Amino acid sequence: MSRLPKGTRTIGGVEAERIERCRKTFFETFSAYGYVPFFPPGVQLLESMWEKFPSRFRKRLIPVYTPGGEVCCLRPDMTLAAVAYLSTHYSPQERPLRLCYAGPLYRAPIPPETDFERIQFGAELLGWEGEGADVEVTALLLRSLRQVGIHSPIVVLGHAGFLRERFSDLDRTAAAPLMQALLERRYDAYFHALENSGLSSESRKSLSTIPRLRGKPGSVLAEANRQFGKTPSLNDVALIVDELGELGLGENLRLDLALARELEYYSGPVFEIFSGNAGVSLGGGGRYDGLLEQCGIVGQAIGFGVDLKAVASLSGMEGGKRAVAWCGGLSPKVALERADDFISSGFRVELSWQANREGAIQLARTRGYCWWIDLPARTAFGLKNERQEIP
Amino acid sequence: MFTLCLPTGRVLEETIEVLEELDIPTGKLRDRGRALVIQDEGFRFLLAKPMDVPVYVHYGIADLALAGSDVIWESGASLVELRDTGRGVCRIVLAGPKKVAALFLGHESQLMGLRIATKYPRIAEEYFAERGIQVELVHLNGSIEMAPRLGLSDCIVDIVQTGSTLRANSLSVIAEIAPVSLRFVSSRKGLQLAWDVIEEIIGKFSPSKKAGDINEESL
Numbered sequence: 001m002s003r004l005p006k007g008t009r010t011i012g013g014v015e016a017e018r019i020e021r022c023r024k025t026f027f028e029t030f031s032a033y034g035y036v037p038f039f040p041p042g043v044q045l046l047e048s049m050w051e052k053f054p055s056r057f058r059k060r061l062i063p064v065y066t067p068g069g070e071v072c073c074l075r076p077d078m079t080l081a082a083v084a085y086l087s088t089h090y091s092p093q094e095r096p097l098r099l100c101y102a103g104p105l106y107r108a109p110i111p112p113e114t115d116f117e118r119i120q121f122g123a124e125l126l127g128w129e130g131e132g133a134d135v136e137v138t139a140l141l142l143r144s145l146r147q148v149g150i151h152s153p154i155v156v157l158g159h160a161g162f163l164r165e166r167f168s169d170l171d172r173t174a175a176a177p178l179m180q181a182l183l184e185r186r187y188d189a190y191f192h193a194l195e196n197s198g199l200s201s202e203s204r205k206s207l208s209t210i211p212r213l214r215g216k217p218g219s220v221l222a223e224a225n226r227q228f229g230k231t232p233s234l235n236d237v238a239l240i241v242d243e244l245g246e247l248g249l250g251e252n253l254r255l256d257l258a259l260a261r262e263l264e265y266y267s268g269p270v271f272e273i274f275s276g277n278a279g280v281s282l283g284g285g286g287r288y289d290g291l292l293e294q295c296g297i298v299g300q301a302i303g304f305g306v307d308l309k310a311v312a313s314l315s316g317m318e319g320g321k322r323a324v325a326w327c328g329g330l331s332p333k334v335a336l337e338r339a340d341d342f343i344s345s346g347f348r349v350e351l352s353w354q355a356n357r358e359g360a361i362q363l364a365r366t367r368g369y370c371w372w373i374d375l376p377a378r379t380a381f382g383l384k385n386e387r388q389e390i391p
Numbered sequence: 392m393f394t395l396c397l398p399t400g401r402v403l404e405e406t407i408e409v410l411e412e413l414d415i416p417t418g419k420l421r422d423r424g425r426a427l428v429i430q431d432e433g434f435r436f437l438l439a440k441p442m443d444v445p446v447y448v449h450y451g452i453a454d455l456a457l458a459g460s461d462v463i464w465e466s467g468a469s470l471v472e473l474r475d476t477g478r479g480v481c482r483i484v485l486a487g488p489k490k491v492a493a494l495f496l497g498h499e500s501q502l503m504g505l506r507i508a509t510k511y512p513r514i515a516e517e518y519f520a521e522r523g524i525q526v527e528l529v530h531l532n533g534s535i536e537m538a539p540r541l542g543l544s545d546c547i548v549d550i551v552q553t554g555s556t557l558r559a560n561s562l563s564v565i566a567e568i569a570p571v572s573l574r575f576v577s578s579r580k581g582l583q584l585a586w587d588v589i590e591e592i593i594g595k596f597s598p599s600k601k602a603g604d605i606n607e608e609s610l
Contacts, residue, residue: 111467112446156583185471185582188574215588254583274580279451281579 007109007116009239011309018312019119023102024150026306027110029144035100035123040081043072049080052134052265052294053111060108062116074106079265079303086260087295095127095299102308120283121311126292133302134236134269134287135243141273141304142249145282152273153282155252157217157240158259160266160286161233162224167205174199178207183260186328187211192353199271213257220255236269252308265291273306275314282310323380325349326360330375338375347380349373393434393588396453398441398462405478405573406457413595445470445576454581455589461550461571465511470576474593480572483514485566486557487546488539492565499524508538509548518548518568536560 004010025036027048043064051222053076061073061336075081086097099133100123109116109125123140125133138155145153163182174197181190189213196206209227213220221241232385237255258356261270261284270286286305292301322350325342327335350358357374364372364383373380377391397406397416407417419431429436439447444458445466455473461483463470485507494501499522508529511516519526527545536556538544549558550571551564575593582589 110469112449154584185469185579188472188475212590214583256583272579272583274583276584279449279580334449 003280007114009115015309015312018315019308022308022312022315023119023121025098025147026144026308027102029140029147030098030100030123034141035098038082038099038101039087040078040085042052042075042077042103044075045082049073049077050082051365052080052291053077053235060110062106062108063088073090075103076105076107078103078105078120078122078305079124082126082303083291083297083301084293086126087293087297088369092298092304093125095333097124097126099124105305115384119308120305121308122283122305123304124301126301126303127297129299130241132320133300134240135247136303137243137304138240139247139249139273141306141307142244142252144273145273145306146310148311150311150314152276153252154254154276156254156256156259156274157231157269157271159257159269160260161236162231162257163210165227165231166210167234168199170199179260182210182258187258189244192291206366211233213255213260217250217253217255220257230251233268238271245316248338252378259356261286265294267291268300268302271304273304280310282306282314320348321371321380322348322367322369323373324352324360324364324367324369325373325375326352326354326357328357328374328376329355335375337352338378339373340379342373347371347373354388392430393415393455393585394453395434396437396447396456398458399438400441402459402479402573403438409457409478409596410571413592415592420541425582430552441590442466444488448576448578448581451578451580453578454585455575455577455592457575460569460574461511461514463574463576464569466512467513467580471579471582472574472576473582473589474575474596476573476596479571481550481552481571483511483548483568483571484534484551485546485548485568486551486563486564488560489563491539492563493544495563495565502526505546506544507546507595508535508544508546510512510535511548514568515548525542536562537578 007135027219043066046061046063061076063073066072074366090097100349102121103119104117105120106117138347142155163179164202178190178195178197181187181193191208194207197204213224218231221234221238228234230268241253244250259270259272265288266286267290268287270284272284273283283304283306285302287300289300292299323342327337330338335351339351342349352363353359360370361372370383371380372383397403401417408485409525410417412601415434416431420436424431427438432609437447437453441459442465444456445468447453448470450458457476458502459479463472467524497588502524504525504527506529507515508525508531510530510532512528512530514530529538531538535549537560538547542562546565547554548568554564557563
């Protein structure tokens with residue numbers, strides 16, 4: 001019996017089909033808007049990414065040596081590869097660049113999770129310097145989720161700049177533990193750090209509201225504006241909220257102005273995606289202009305990644321009526337042509353070449369299908385007594 | 392229905408008291424018999440082993456939970472820590488017999504290879520690793536205090552409340568590792584999708600005593 005490495009698993013059957021359908025739907029949605037596929041290598045040089053990841057993320061990298069003796073890690077993230085690709089393959093005149101990808105990522109799991117491999121779909125819009133990119137990416141993501149059957153996804157929107165604005169006047173010793181606590185979502189520790197920050201009671205009172213700025217956009221923005229005035233980051237958020245509302249996606253939106261993403265290269269709006277049925281976030285993303293700057297590129301960039309396994313498990317995508325099609329002695333040419341007729345009317349057929357009609361029916365039952373097709377008779381029979389004929 | 396996960400065992404009584412302070416119905420919880428899932432008015436309570444509470448929260452089964460900070464740290468789970476209740480206060484300590492305690496006053500080279508018995512292998516590993524001390528961990532599930540006496544370990548990492556069990560086993564505290572108390576935790580999903588209820592619940596809470604004498608402003 002062959003064993004799999006701990007933290008990995010083989011995905012097959014209905015789950016694999018759903019993942020593939022979700023991947024296809026996401027690709028179709030994004031490629032219709034000019035996002036081009038992108039296939040970076042499965043390993044990345046450690047030296048080129050080490051400085052760009054925060055220390056607690058570095059601990060999750062999985063190092064390997066290439067046959068050439070170079071120290072690499074299994075690909076933990078696609079964004080760095082996308083930025084490197086942009087900087088080396090496209091001149092400034094060719095920007096913006098829209099990329100999308102699907103593939104495995106590898107990070108040491110955080111308990112109680114045990115898998116270190118995940119399949120991610122993501123998209124990146126790099127090098128656009130005007131408005132619109134945030135809304136475009138978020139709206140397409142929401143549309144894709146709806147198309148795969150997740151009807152009420154919730155995008156939780158925050159802004160990395162909002163937190164920086166709040167902490168910019170504090171000295172580093174006061175700001176660092178506050179930011180750290182928000183990154184780790186330890187609000188208890190946040191209040192503790194605030195209490196011991198040496199700040200005036202007025203500043204503490206104001207900063208203590210941050211972890212409460214969460215919920216429906218209208219009320220959260222009103223409260224944030226009342227507390228902190230109309231800051232650039234709140235204006236950014238308000239713009240996105242308005243635009244997504246115009247697109248009929250307002251119900252899918254929540255704000256969390258204490259939201260800080262794990263990767264610190266985010267510099268503008270950030271978001272996470274939830275569905276009422278899933279325990280953990282399906283994914284997230286945001287604007288990362290600072291990372292572009294580190295690579296010598298001027299402009300904005302926004303991207304996201306979603307866990308395709310998690311999305312597929314919620315999608316319920318079955319992809320048509322599945323059936324075993326009994327060929328009943330027909331030639332392969334005729335059998336395939338007749339099967340095509342059923343496929344074009346919504347069936348997904350698995351051809352059965354066996355001579356025995358009953359054997360084909362039994363195979364359909366074994367597979368858990370609801371239909372079997374008698375190709376010589378051009379008729380589909382429901383295993384629960386339905387019947388459908390194809391002329 | 393709003394779901395709360397609560398730890399079973401000796402901390403359950405304090406947990407129920409916290410809920411009562413928050414006007415959450417606890418009648419059926421007190422009269423639970425052997426039930427592990429209890430519904431009372433608009434609440435569903437899940438009773439889980441303390442070490443399992445973070446798992447129920449992480450996977451979104453529970454919207455909110457009460458868990459000890461020792462368990463949260465040991466689980467390594469990425470939870471949202473909302474509020475310190477100031478209840479269930481104790482400490483995680485490194486303790487050992489006097490002879491071993493004396494070693495900790497000298498050079499750390501004398502500590503290399505010490506054998507540590509604990510039911511908190513992650514916490515113990517992080518504590519010693521941060522200090523560059525290589526130790527051998529023995530993972531036990533209970534009665535940790537007897538391990539040094541029987542020669543199974545040199546010292547222990549465990550929680551201590553009054554210290555009487557330590558004294559009864561001729562052990563003394565060598566170092567305080569962290570204060571422990573009961574915390575309100577939620578998942579990232581719970582935080583976002585059940586925030587209205589969570590805010591209402593923890594907003595009512597006024598802590599009586601805090602771990603590590605923390606005096607915090609409330610959410």
